[in-house]
Amino acid sequence: MAQSYKTIIASACFLAMSGCTIIPGGHFEGLQQGEQTENLEKELEKVNIQLIDSALISLHKKNLQNTDLQRKMPKAGLDVSSYEYKLGVGDVLTIGVWDHPELTIPAAVQRSAEFDGFKVQPDGTITFAYAPKVPALGMTVSQVREELVKRLSRVIEDPQIDVKVVSFISQKVYVTGEVKQPGVFPVTETPLTLIDAITQAGGLNERADWKTVTFTRGNDTEVIRLDDFYSKGDISQNRLLQHGDVVHVSRNDQRNVYVLGDVKRAGTVEINRYGLNLAEALSEVGGIDERSADANGIFVLRKRDLERDGVIADVYQLHAKNIASLVLAEQFELGPQDIVYVTSAPLARWNKVISLLLPALTSVDRLQDIDNQ
Known part of the structure; x- marks a missing residue:
């Protein structure tokens, strides 16, 4: 049964890359049995499959709580009490x-x-x-x-x-990217912090990544967890700016979830600043197609770092025929770039696409690299 689940993941990756809809039972040209397919099937053993149940939900909540506790540890804040403006040429x-x-x-x-x-x-x-x-x-x-x-x-x-x-002429900082009024802002006798600069730029716009911003000083670039500052009061995320500093707010493009397969309207769903669970993602695309979808075949594909973890992806399956599964779907939080895939019955019709998994995952990486350039 686990091998059948892995064929579903192959389908999900293929659909994510091609943007096409595969008709259950359709024929795929160019896929032949043999040594190449067998090697790819061996690689699929590196896919980690888990059932979405109460134990998994509890484990995820515990991990999230541990992460939050680590971030809530007392950290040194920004001390500007001794700040004095240093004059420059042109002042x-x-x-x-x-x-x-x-x-x-x-x-x-x-x-x-x-x-x-x-x-x-x-x-x-x-x-x-x-x-x-x-x-x-x-x-x-x-x-x-x-x-x-x-x-x-x-x-x-x-x-x-x-x-x-x-x-104040001599010293400036730069706020770029997805803010309402990007521009150049002077450093003055009043301490200018990273949060102040974003505020002066009008705040984040609707396309901004509200989780993180990049802070560059000279040749060093640091990722600032903006959401930790706003939602958790982590003042250690703030920085006192000086001449030449650059604060860049990226687009929210990478904070999407892809919902594919037998749903009413396949497409992308944005993760907002309050998160996105599996039930919400399915609702956003109109729900599953009850005429052809397999309610026990709802999968979430979450890519992993193969070199670091030894795993290609984590795959989570939801048995949605059980009414209790609706509660589980509501509690299962999705992450950026997750693929939600709803299969059609019977599962055996997808066996021919098993060899598409690894090339598809590689292609996803390449596309993300292109987007980041």
Whole structure:
């Protein structure tokens, strides 16, 4: 019986790749018995088949709970209490000296502070009255103020100086991909975090992958679990951004489930941020075709890493003729790229497609690699 189940998986993979509907009992050209088919059948022993029952559901829930517990372990959050903006070339400052209006831009002058301010020059300095070539590049506002006080103290007794950045030009971060307003955002005296940057970009759009985003700094790229931040409050997922950082939000293309076989409307079903169970996936395609479908032949194909796990795929079977199976289907959570396949009776009609399993799985990998390029 297990070998018959494996032939169903071959059909599922073939349908997923071809996008065609195979009529039960149809004839397939080019499939011949012999050494090649026997070798492929031996490879099918690497398919792991399990029945969807209460024990399996309990095991999956336990594994999920263990994963959640690991993620809920206390983690260091983002500390921005000591953050200070470092000046860069192009930044513009305003400088005011108390009780010395001759050194301050008159308030009545109708020009912007950026126009009359003091720009950090390409050599990294600013020039103020009685204080030429004050180092500013890489300095904080407080450090520039201290240097100005030191310089002006030579000509003014106990100078009280106010320094502010009025135009942040030198440092930028980039938010790209599936956000409502992708663009370039300045780094300012207010700490800019990854979550802040996504918010400034208008938040995620309807096509975004809400699970993860990629964070790139220089040559290093990190996957940030965005959903852990929003749904579990894991503040360790946040990052303090600096000049040149890139936050990229990918499309949700890889978070689909494929529902094929004897259903009313075969196609893809999207996994939303709240998840997707087997019952919901079947409902989305109109349910199984009761005239021809085998209610005991509902399978879920979940690809595995053969080199890492020694298994081509996990295959889960649901006996849907039992009314209790509806509860099991509702509790069985699907994952990205799962294939749900509903067979037609009798199972024996699918034996000729057994050799399609391995080439189909390889082709799925190739297509995903192309999509990721």
